Amino acid sequence: MRDLRGQSPRRYVADVSGRRVLVGLTLEETSEFEDLDTSLPTLPGRDEPGIGPVTPVEGRWLELYDKHDKAWIKWKADLRAGEQGNSPFFN
DSSP states (O other): OOOOTTTSOOOEEEOTTSOEEETTOOHHHHHHHHHHHHHSOOOTTOSSTTSSOOOHHHHHHHHHHHHHHHHHHHHHHHHHTTOOTTOTTOO
16 A cells, blocks of 8 residues: 555645644634644554444544545635635634
8 A cells, every 4th residue: 555644635724824724724713723723642453433333522523524624624715716815714
């Protein structure tokens, strides 16, 4: 299998103050998401949604990821449609 690191599109943008944030998340949410992301272990067989019980920490990670992912999908669709100006997803 091919190594895909560095091949995914960049999902970070600069907010109005020039700080790096994930599309759709505030600076605080981005920081929280990154902290949660690095603290969650990768467990065999638990890399698919709906497998095993979800802890409160995993639930919060999923909540933030879902918010970000929906904003990312909308932002990419807007870009394809030529509506990239003044996006509400940049905090």
